[in-house]
């Protein structure tokens with residue numbers, strides 16, 4: 001594996017390898033772009049089978065963060081970190097503090113947060129060594145669990161799609177099939193039910209289904225049937241790649257809005273959905289609520305301001321759908337284009353040196 005070849009492919013700015021012999025810390029931090037601002041993205045703790053798997057993942061995820069932040073109109077770049085190890089057995093205070101020192105060495109070029117395999121308690125240890133770690137608990141004045149806020153952003157996007165398809169943002173009476181009722185999915189179901197929509201759910205974990213059925217009085221189907229449900233909205237809120245060559249021909253929905261990252265198994269699947277006349281609201285646009293929420297901590301967290309900004313996912317989604325229509329391209333390509341244009345355009349402004357800029 002030649003690291004520079006991999007880094008060059010997607011134009012990443014920097015990749016930092018960090019190691020601590022005592023704790024066994026092995027981390028890779030990837031900064032895809034700081035054109036719009038500091039590179040923000042969580043720390044994934046995962047037992048990668050090889051260093052090259054870890055590098056592939058961190059490069060892919062950090063690029064995704066650049067697009068997510070840009071599409072949301074935030075002054076943030078894209079970055080991500082991975083720690084190679086088993087989150088059940090390899091965590092220690094020393095490891096997270098060593099990691100915090102490595103994050104700190106980037107002096108704010110990279111800002112970290114939680115991700116798969118890391119918890120608020122882990123981030124508390126990181127924070128003892130660097131201020132460039134977000135996702136503080138509410139008790140400490142932070143933004144807390146992002147999941148209900150992500151669901152709120154999803155709901156705003158849903159209303160934009162309804163407006164686009166039927167000229168009415170009200171979703172009362174619309175039918176939803178929600179795949180995965182974990183932290184985001186269940187909060188989303190609550191919002192849908194409150195808006196008097198009809199909801200069918202599934203989950204791979206039986207107690208999660210039972211909780212949704214008991215709490216919200218919704219119907220449930222087996223997890224391998226959910227994508228076939230006759231509905232207005234199919235909502236992937238579980239894992240990635242649920243929209244594929246296999247599932248797309250079996251979909252029975254008018255639109256897709258869901259929180260899962262990387263819903264499309266391949267880029268071709270955006271075109272497959274368009275060919276079937278299904279309106280796909282791109283995942284990285286509609287699930288940005290959590291990022292918007294945590295980003296607000298950089299300004300001294302204000303819940304009101306964060307939620308106001310999350311609600312603007314309605315406008316961001318509408319802009320993508322309008323752009324797709326105007327240019328005759330699918331919404332995923334439109335979202336990539338809108339993000340790239342912003343990185344190019346606003347990023348270019350930073351060549352203009354302000355008095356007090358501390359860059360040499």
Ligand SMILES: NC(=O)c1ccc[n+]([C@@H]2O[C@H](COP(=O)([O-])OP(=O)(O)OC[C@H]3O[C@@H](n4cnc5c(N)ncnc54)[C@H](O)[C@@H]3O)[C@@H](O)[C@H]2O)c1
Nearest residue numbers: 146147150180182183184203204205237238259260261290
């Ligand atoms: N939490 C956030 O704020 C946030 C923000 C952006 C994106 N996301 C993404 O949204 C998705 C859901 O996140 P979450 O925080 O709710 O996670 P979660 O782990 O709380 O919930 C995921 C649920 O999906 C279920 N599931 C897994 N595989 C399934 C399958 N094949 N069929 C049906 N159900 C299945 C799990 O049992 C679980 O209940 C993830 O892809 C995550 O990356 C979350």
